[in-house]
Amino acid sequence: MSTLTVFNVANASVTHEFEKVFREHSSFVYHTAHSVTGRPEDAEDVVQTIFLRLLRRGFPPGFAANPKAYLYRAAINVSLDAVRLRRRDRQIAQQQLTTAPDAARAANSLEFESDERRRLLDALAQLNPRMVEVLVLHYEHDRSDAEITKLLGKSRGAIAVTLYRARARLRKLLRTGPGENR
Amino acid sequence: MNRSQTETDEVLKRSWPRASNEDAEAACERVLNRLKSDVQNELPESRVDFTALPRPAWKRVAAVAAVAAVLIGAVWIGRALETPRVYAVLETTDSAVYRTVDGKDVPVHARERIEAQQVVHSIGANDSIFALGDGSRVEMRSKSELLLERAPDGIRIRLNRGDVIVSAAKQGRRHLYVQTKDMTVSVVGTVFLVSAGGRGSRVAVIEGVVQAQVENAGSPKKLSPGEQVTTNPTMPTLPVVEEIAWSRHAPEHLALLEQALAKVPQQTPARLEFSAASIRAIPPDVLYPNKTLGIVCRGVDGQDRLTTGVFVDADPLIVAPQGRCIGHGVPLQVLVAFAYGTLPRYISGGPDWVQARSTLISTPDGIYFKGVSKVFHIEAAAHDPATVTKDQLRQMFQTMLASRFKLAFHHESQQSPGYALVVAKSGSKLKEVFDKEETPIPVFGSDKVQLILKGRSRLDKLVNALNIGLPIINKTDLTGIYEYEIPIPRRIATGERGGLSPPSDRASEMSNVLEDRLGLRLQSEKSVPVDMIVIDRGEEPSPN
Numbered sequence: 001m002s003t004l005t006v007f008n009v010a011n012a013s014v015t016h017e018f019e020k021v022f023r024e025h026s027s028f029v030y031h032t033a034h035s036v037t038g039r040p041e042d043a044e045d046v047v048q049t050i051f052l053r054l055l056r057r058g059f060p061p062g063f064a065a066n067p068k069a070y071l072y073r074a075a076i077n078v079s080l081d082a083v084r085l086r087r088r089d090r091q092i093a094q095q096q097l098t099t100a101p102d103a104a105r106a107a108n109s110l111e112f113e114s115d116e117r118r119r120l121l122d123a124l125a126q127l128n129p130r131m132v133e134v135l136v137l138h139y140e141h142d143r144s145d146a147e148i149t150k151l152l153g154k155s156r157g158a159i160a161v162t163l164y165r166a167r168a169r170l171r172k173l174l175r176t177g178p179g180e181n182r
Numbered sequence: 183m184n185r186s187q188t189e190t191d192e193v194l195k196r197s198w199p200r201a202s203n204e205d206a207e208a209a210c211e212r213v214l215n216r217l218k219s220d221v222q223n224e225l226p227e228s229r230v231d232f233t234a235l236p237r238p239a240w241k242r243v244a245a246v247a248a249v250a251a252v253l254i255g256a257v258w259i260g261r262a263l264e265t266p267r268v269y270a271v272l273e274t275t276d277s278a279v280y281r282t283v284d285g286k287d288v289p290v291h292a293r294e295r296i297e298a299q300q301v302v303h304s305i306g307a308n309d310s311i312f313a314l315g316d317g318s319r320v321e322m323r324s325k326s327e328l329l330l331e332r333a334p335d336g337i338r339i340r341l342n343r344g345d346v347i348v349s350a351a352k353q354g355r356r357h358l359y360v361q362t363k364d365m366t367v368s369v370v371g372t373v374f375l376v377s378a379g380g381r382g383s384r385v386a387v388i389e390g391v392v393q394a395q396v397e398n399a400g401s402p403k404k405l406s407p408g409e410q411v412t413t414n415p416t417m418p419t420l421p422v423v424e425e426i427a428w429s430r431h432a433p434e435h436l437a438l439l440e441q442a443l444a445k446v447p448q449q450t451p452a453r454l455e456f457s458a459a460s461i462r463a464i465p466p467d468v469l470y471p472n473k474t475l476g477i478v479c480r481g482v483d484g485q486d487r488l489t490t491g492v493f494v495d496a497d498p499l500i501v502a503p504q505g506r507c508i509g510h511g512v513p514l515q516v517l518v519a520f521a522y523g524t525l526p527r528y529i530s531g532g533p534d535w536v537q538a539r540s541t542l543i544s545t546p547d548g549i550y551f552k553g554v555s556k557v558f559h560i561e562a563a564a565h566d567p568a569t570v571t572k573d574q575l576r577q578m579f580q581t582m583l584a585s586r587f588k589l590a591f592h593h594e595s596q597q598s599p600g601y602a603l604v605v606a607k608s609g610s611k612l613k614e615v616f617d618k619e620e621t622p623i624p625v626f627g628s629d630k631v632q633l634i635l636k637g638r639s640r641l642d643k644l645v646n647a648l649n650i651g652l653p654i655i656n657k658t659d660l661t662g663i664y665e666y667e668i669p670i671p672r673r674i675a676t677g678e679r680g681g682l683s684p685p686s687d688r689a690s691e692m693s694n695v696l697e698d699r700l701g702l703r704l705q706s707e708k709s710v711p712v713d714m715i716v717i718d719r720g721e722e723p724s725p726n
Contacts, residue, residue: 019214024614026210031201031616038199044209048216055217117197139198141616146397147661171190 022051025068028141029075035140036079036132038121042086046078069151076133083125123173131166134159203615203665267315268298268332277310277324279303296330301342303327309430317351318358323428333359345377347388347429360385364397364413373438374405375425380595380711382414386422389438407442454577456507459562461586461723464511477509477520477560478502479579481572487621488520505567507575509560513537514587514720517558521579522715525646528653531591532717556722586723591715600653600710601689603645603702605660611701614662622647624670633670639663641702650692651685653710658702668699 026047033046050071054063063070124132133152137143145163149156272279272290280287282301296302296312304310304324312320314330316337322328326344330337336356339346342363350358350369360367362378365385372390377383385394387405395402396413403411408422426435476489480502487500490512502508509517514536519526529536535556564570564578583589615638622637622644635647640663645654671691686706693704 022210022214022217026213027203027206028614028616030206030209034201034206035199040201040205040209043201043206044213047210048213051213051217116193117199120193120197121199135194139194140200142618142663150661167190170194174190174193 018055021067025071026051028068029071031140032072032075032136033079033082035136036076036121036124037082037086038117042079042082046075046082049078050074066151066153069153072137072151073129073133076129076136080125080129080132083121087122087125119174120170123170126173127166127169131162131169134162135166135170138163203617268330268337269315270296270302270312270320270330272296273311273313273319274308277304277308278306279310279322280305298331299329301327301329304344309428311430314351314358316353316356316358319349321347321349321429321431333357341376341378341383343378345375345425345428347373347375347426347431347435349373350390362413365411366395366397368393368395368402373435375422377425381593381713382412384410384412384425386410386425388422388426388435389442407439453581454574455565455581455585456562456578457565459582459586460560462559463722464557464559475511476500477507477512477516479507479572479575480504481570481575482568483571483573484618485621486520486572486576487623488516488526489621489623490516490526503567505564505570505575507560507562507579509558511557511559513557514583514589514717517560517579517583517587518589518591518715518717521576521583523576524713524715527649527651528712529715529717532720535722536717536720558723588719588721589717590719591717594714594716596712596714597709598653598712600655600707600712601650601704602655602657602707602710603641603648603696604657604705606697606701606703608697609701610658610660611699612660612662612664612666615665617663617665619643619663622666627669635668635670636666638665648692648704650688650704652689653712654704655707655710657705664700666700668695671695 029050030043030047034040034043037043037046059067060070124135127135134148137148137151143151145156145159148159152159154162272292272294275292279290280303281290281296282288282303287303290296290302302322304322304326306324309324310322312322314320314337318337320328320339323345326346327342328344328346329340329342331340332338336353336358338359338361339348340361346360348358348360348369350372353369357368359369360376362376362383365376365383367374367376367385369390369392372392373388374390374392375384375386375388377385385392385405387407387409389407392405393402394405394411396411405411410422410425422439423436426432429435476487478485478487478500482504485502489500500508500510512520514532515526515529518529562578562582564575617638619640620638622635622639624633624647625636626632627634637644637647641656641658641660644664644666645656648654671688689704689706696702696704
C-alpha cells in the first residue's frame with residue numbers, strides 16, 4: 001500500500017481526497033477518451049470505468065508517483081478497448097445486414113458524423129496504444145514534445161520516433177479502403 | 183513535410199474528435215454523482231488492464247530480438263567510434279579566465295589544461311582561445327561561461343552564457359555539440375558562432391554547415407554560411423559580420439565567410455508585406471468613444487492580441503476577420519510591442535508622441551478615453567487571407583512599421599528588480615483545461631465596476647498580463663493551459679487619486695488575490711532580466 005492515502009477502500013465511498021483527485025483529472029481523462037472513441041457516451045463510460053476501479057480497489061503502485069501519467073495511460077487503454085469492441089460489434093451487425101444494404105448504410109451514417117472520422121477512429125484503433133498515447137497528446141491536448149516527454153517519462157528521441165511512426169502508420173491505414181484496413 | 187504527410191496532418195486536424203469543456207464537465211459531474219450514490223454498487227467494472235494491454239507473442243519475440251540487436255549494435259559502434267579526448271588547453275596569455283573549484287574562482291594560466299565538467303568563465307576585455315583535444319578551437323568572448331563534457335558520440339560544449347566562435351575540426355563519425363539552455367548545435371567540421379543570452383540563443387554560420395535544434399521547435403534546421411537562427415523571434419537579426427566583430431580573429435573569419443558566400447548562390451528572402459494597410463492618426467485631445475482599445479491579428483492558426491484598455495459595456499474582444507489585423511486607438515509604443523511580441527512597458531525612446539499616454543474622462547454621456555499621445559486606427563489585410571498564419575501577419579506588421587513609420591530601434595538587455603510567480607504554500611488551485619489558448623484580457627464584471635482578468639493560457643502569458651509596474655517571471659514549473667478569472671484590485675486597475683500606488687503595494691495586493699484565487703503568489707526578486715526595445719527613430723505615417 002502506498003503512503004498516499006487518497007481513497008477509502010474499505011467501504012468504497014467517495015472521500016474528500018478522492019473527489020479532489022477526480023475533479024483534478026477527470027476532465028483530462030474525458031477529453032482523452034473522447035478523442036479516441038469519438039463518442040461522448042463512450043468517453044463518459046471510460047471516466048466511470050477508471051474512477052470506479054480506483055474507488056473500489058484503491059490506487060495501484062505507480063499511481064502515486066505520477067497520477068496524471070497513470071490515468072492517461074488507463075484512459076487510452078480503456079478507450080481503445082471500447083473502440084475495438086465496437087468495431088467487432090459493427091462487423092457482426094454489417095454481416096447480418098448484408099441482405100439489407102440500405103439499412104447497413106443507414107446504421108453507419110447514424111453512428112458516425114463522417115466517413116473520414118470513422119476511418120480515422122478505425123485506424124487509431126489498429127495502432128499500438130503507445131502510438132495513440134503520443135498522437136492524442138500531440139493533436140488533442142496540443143502538447144509539445146517536451147511536455148509529452150515529461151508526462152510519459154520517455155526520452156524526446158523516443159517520443160519523436162513514435163510520433164513519426166504513428167503518423168506513417170496512420171497514413172498507410174487511411175490510404176487503404178474501409179474494408180482493407182484490418 | 184511532404185504532401186502525403188501534410189494530407190494526413192490535415193485529416194487529423196479536420197476529423198480529430200474534440201469535446202467541449204462544457205460537455206466534459208457535465209459528463210464528469212454525472213459520473214461523480216453516480217460514484218457518490220448508492221447506484222455505485224451496481225455499476226459494472228471493466229476487465230481491461232489499465233496500464234498495459236497484453237502484447238501478442240510475436241511482439242515479445244520481436245522485442246527480445248530488438249534488444250539483442252541494440253546490444254550488438256552498441257558494441258559495434260563503441261568499437262567503431264574512437265573515444266574523444268575531452269579537455270581544453272588555454273592558448274591565450276592576455277585573457278582573464280577562471281575555473282570554479284569548490285565554489286571558488288581559480289585562475290587558469292596559458293597552456294593550462296581544463297578537464298571535462300569544469301566550469302570556466304572569462305572576465306576582462308580580451309577574448310580567450312582554447313584548443314580542444316580533438317583539434318577544434320573555441321574562442322570565448324569576455325564575460326562568457328562554458329563547460330566541456332563528453333557526449334555519447336563526441337564532445338559537448340555547454341555554453342551557459344556569452345558568445346563563442348567554434349572552429350570545429352573534422353569529426354569523422356563523431357560530432358561536436360554546442361548546447362545552450364534552449365538550443366543544440368551539432369557539427370562535423372565548420373566555423374560558427376553561438377551566443378547565449380537572457381533573451382535566448384543564436385547560432386550564425388561562418389563556414390560549412392551546422393545543424394541547429396531549437397528546443398520545442400520540431401525538426402532541426404540546417405544553416406549555411408551567412409545564415410543564422412535565434413530561439414527568440416524578438417532578438418535582433420544582426421549581420422554575421424557584426425556578430426563576430428569582438429573576435430581577435432574577426433578579419434580571418436570574415437575572409438572565410440566571404441569565401442564561403444562566394445560559393446553559395448545568394449537568395450534574398452522575400453519580405454512579407456500586407457496587400458493593403460490603412461493607418462489613420464487620431465490627433466491628441468480628441469475624445470475616443472467607448473470601445474475596447476488594442477490590436478488583434480487573426481491567422482489560420484489562431485489570433486495574436488494585445489489589449490490596452492476596456493470600457494464598461496464595450497465588447498472586450500476586438501474582432502479581426504481571417505487574414506487581417508485591426509487596431510483601435512493604439513500609439514506607436516503599443517504597435518511596436520505587438521509587432522515584436524513584448525509589452526508596451528518594455529518599449530522606450532523615440533519622439534514624445536511614441537509613448538502611450540492617455541487619460542479617462544467621465545462625462546454625463548459616459549466614460550471617454552482621451553489620447554494625449556497620438557493614437558492610430560489600423561486595418562491591414564494579407565495578400566492571401568485564407569492561408570496566412572499569425573506569425574506571418576506579425577512579420578507583415580514589422581514590415582509595415584519599418585516602411586510607414588520609418589521605425590528604427592535596438593535592443594538593450596537590462597536587469598531590473600521584479601517579481602517571480604511561484605506556487606503558494608497552500609498549493610495550486612489552477613484548473614487545467616484542454617483547449618486552445620486565449621490571451622488574458624481585462625473585462626468588467628457584471629457589476630460594471632470590478633475589472634476582471636479573464637484568460638485561458640499558459641502562465642507565461644498570465645504574468646505578462648499582471649500589470650504591477652515591475653517585470654514578473656514565471657517560476658512555477660506549471661506547464662499546462664489553465665482557465666482563470668482574477669479580480670484586479672482597484673488600485674492596480676485604475677489607480678487612486680494622485681496616480682497609481684507604488685509597485686510593491688500593487689504586487690502585494692495582486693499576490694493576495696492570486697493566492698486566494700489560484701494558489702499562486704508573487705515573490706520579490708532582486709534582479710529580473712528585461713529586454714528593452716529602444717526606439718531610435720519613428721515618424722508619423724502619411725495618411726492614406
